[in-house]
Amino acid sequence: MSSTTTSPSVSPFQLFLMRFKREKLAIAAGITLLIMILMALFAPLLLSHGPNDFDYNRILMPPSPENWVGTDIYGRDLFTRLVYGARVSLTVGFLSVTIGALVGSFIGILAAYRGGWLDSIVMRAADVLFAFPSFLLAIAIVAVLGGGIMNVIIAIAIFSAPTFARITRSSALSVLNSQFVRAATTMGASHSRIMFVHILPSTISGILVYFTMRVGTSVLTAASLSFLGMGAQPPSPEWGAMLASSRDFIAVDGYMYLTLYPGLCIFLTVLCCNVLGDGLRTALDPK
Amino acid sequence: MPQYILKRLMGTLGVMLVIAILAFFFVHMLPGDPVRMIAGEDATLQEMEILRQKLGLNLPLHQQFYLFMVNLLQLDFGTSLISGDAVYDVLSHRYVLTAKLTLVSLWFIPAGIILGVVAATHKSRFLDRACMVFSVSGISVPEFWFGLILIQIFAVKLQWFNPTGFQSLADLTLPAITVGMMGTAVIARFTRSAFLDVLSENYIQTARAKGVKRFNVTYVHALRNAMLPIITVIGLQIGFILSGSIVVETIFGLPGLGSLLIESVVARDHPVVQTLLLLYSFHFVMINFVVDVLYTVINPQVRLK
Numbered sequence: 001m002s003s004t005t006t007s008p009s010v011s012p013f014q015l016f017l018m019r020f021k022r023e024k025l026a027i028a029a030g031i032t033l034l035i036m037i038l039m040a041l042f043a044p045l046l047l048s049h050g051p052n053d054f055d056y057n058r059i060l061m062p063p064s065p066e067n068w069v070g071t072d073i074y075g076r077d078l079f080t081r082l083v084y085g086a087r088v089s090l091t092v093g094f095l096s097v098t099i100g101a102l103v104g105s106f107i108g109i110l111a112a113y114r115g116g117w118l119d120s121i122v123m124r125a126a127d128v129l130f131a132f133p134s135f136l137l138a139i140a141i142v143a144v145l146g147g148g149i150m151n152v153i154i155a156i157a158i159f160s161a162p163t164f165a166r167i168t169r170s171s172a173l174s175v176l177n178s179q180f181v182r183a184a185t186t187m188g189a190s191h192s193r194i195m196f197v198h199i200l201p202s203t204i205s206g207i208l209v210y211f212t213m214r215v216g217t218s219v220l221t222a223a224s225l226s227f228l229g230m231g232a233q234p235p236s237p238e239w240g241a242m243l244a245s246s247r248d249f250i251a252v253d254g255y256m257y258l259t260l261y262p263g264l265c266i267f268l269t270v271l272c273c274n275v276l277g278d279g280l281r282t283a284l285d286p287k
Numbered sequence: 288m289p290q291y292i293l294k295r296l297m298g299t300l301g302v303m304l305v306i307a308i309l310a311f312f313f314v315h316m317l318p319g320d321p322v323r324m325i326a327g328e329d330a331t332l333q334e335m336e337i338l339r340q341k342l343g344l345n346l347p348l349h350q351q352f353y354l355f356m357v358n359l360l361q362l363d364f365g366t367s368l369i370s371g372d373a374v375y376d377v378l379s380h381r382y383v384l385t386a387k388l389t390l391v392s393l394w395f396i397p398a399g400i401i402l403g404v405v406a407a408t409h410k411s412r413f414l415d416r417a418c419m420v421f422s423v424s425g426i427s428v429p430e431f432w433f434g435l436i437l438i439q440i441f442a443v444k445l446q447w448f449n450p451t452g453f454q455s456l457a458d459l460t461l462p463a464i465t466v467g468m469m470g471t472a473v474i475a476r477f478t479r480s481a482f483l484d485v486l487s488e489n490y491i492q493t494a495r496a497k498g499v500k501r502f503n504v505t506y507v508h509a510l511r512n513a514m515l516p517i518i519t520v521i522g523l524q525i526g527f528i529l530s531g532s533i534v535v536e537t538i539f540g541l542p543g544l545g546s547l548l549i550e551s552v553v554a555r556d557h558p559v560v561q562t563l564l565l566l567y568s569f570h571f572v573m574i575n576f577v578v579d580v581l582y583t584v585i586n587p588q589v590r591l592k
Contacts, residue, residue: 128305132571133530136564143552143560144316220429224534227431228549243432247538251450256439263432270427278423 026279096156104164112172216273395470403478425472451540522578
């Protein structure tokens with residue numbers, strides 16, 4: 001946001017909008033995500049069934065006009081379950097990354113502003129955590145806390161925080177010596193005012209890009225954990241849990257639709273987050 | 288050079304110590320009394336006391352840690368709560384398969400580099416677009432789902448492979464494809480951007496102006512310099528392959544370390560989980576160390592800093 005190349009008549013935000021309009025693919029991804037979120041929110045209004053309404057006369061039906069993506073072994077409509085599953089998956093994705101982002105950025109700004117031993121400790125700790133693939137960390141945390149969707153959210157929040165801390169710290173450091181921060185210090189602004197009113201806004205763009213991409217990763221991680229039996233448990237329509245129950249039919253030809261669609265939902269969500277994040281980065285940081 | 292390696296080795300040992308401390312506290316962080324967990328719900332107080340002494344959990348914390356480290360250095364990781372066998376024996380059984388899967392999955396390195404170079408040398412043309420679509424899809428695809436779909440197409444429908452289990456190396460084909468997918472995608476993307484950066488450098492222009500053959504410019508002048516950042520990413524991706532194998536082994540029913548980890552977490556077999564976390568961490572740290580050393584071999588500037 002400290003861009004100096006802008007002409008005075010255009011605000012940084014308008015400049016961002018102008019650049020973002022050129023990222024057609026990212027806009028499409030954003031709209032897709034928005035539709036998914038709206039469908040998840042208004043699921044009861046859009047669908048005639050609940051996610052766990054069973055119909056033993058219609059078990060394991062392949063995709064048809066009545067059941068768009070088929071029914072499962074209890075005769076539950078899979079499309080209904082996928083839409084309700086989006087509620088679980090998107091909630092986990094957004095909530096966990098939001099917690100991670102809040103905690104991480106707070107630590108990052110504090111580390112940059114205070115410097116010294118606090119900075120060293122935070123960054124060394126982040127280095128150690130970075131040496132590990134996040135999925136293994138998530139399993140380790142779930143091994144300590146036990147399974148369940150709440151613990152998955154906590155696990156993802158914990159391993160997201162260090163990256164947010166690092167991103168926020170580096171962009172905070174880059175404005176720490178800028179004139180507006182010095183001016184605020186000279187005028188006697190309090191530490192918290194300098195950190196959160198003056199420094200925080202200039203770190204937002206980095207956080208935003210990473211946040212978007214991280215939501216995708218977090219949906220993926222949560223689904224993996226549920227698939228392995230450590231996250232959401234049946235009969236929850238969470239996508240990973242749905243895939244786990246589809247495994248019973250894995251060795252039988254003709255039931256691929258059970259596996260195909262929950263996975264496609266995960267894939268689509270993660271893809272949209274990655275493409276949107278990429279577009280945001282291009283628009284915010286044109287290099 | 289030896290000095291630099293020694294310095295890095297000390298740093299690596301430091302990180303290992305931190306990890307050992309974390310692993311030590313792993314049992315202490317479990318909610319509730321670990322002895323109650325290990326002994327089971329119906330154990331008597333007396334039995335629990337005996338177990339507590341046997342595990343050394345009645346000692347002061349620093350003595351417990353000392354014992355833990357001594358045992359660790361002697362490769363004594365305790366006994367599995369489920370099978371009752373020594374954790375070391377349980378692990379060594381499973382280690383070989385995961386090592387094989389990881390080695391076979393390294394196909395992603397040449398594949399990713401080739402894709403990235405092809406994309407960069409065809410910038411903004413069809414091949415570039417195709418490579419990048421593949422790359423962003425590869426990063427977004429859930430590994431466990433991709434594996435399940437591969438099983439249904441190539442093992443169930445076409446019957447080219449066994450759907451699950453491990454009899455011969457051929458059974459590792461589908462798992463290796465699944466594990467390597469994401470690595471290929473990440474490396475392709477990274478190679479492309481590193482390569483494009485290098486191609487715009489002056490020395491590439493000079494080489495071209497001198498009349499060096501196109502092939503030589505691309506693969507001798509550019510690739511070597513572009514390799515520096517790529518190597519770091521390859522190192523990270525090998526780590527991710529190890530963690531990717533956790534899910535993939537489970538799907539394909541391969542009795543390796545990854546499926547053991549999942550079984551042990553679900554069964555709350557804490558000594559096995561603790562040792563596996565240590566073992567995985569050890570591998571990641573060692574990979575990072577090797578990458579750092581390789582880096583200095585290729586780029587002497589790093590040594591001088």
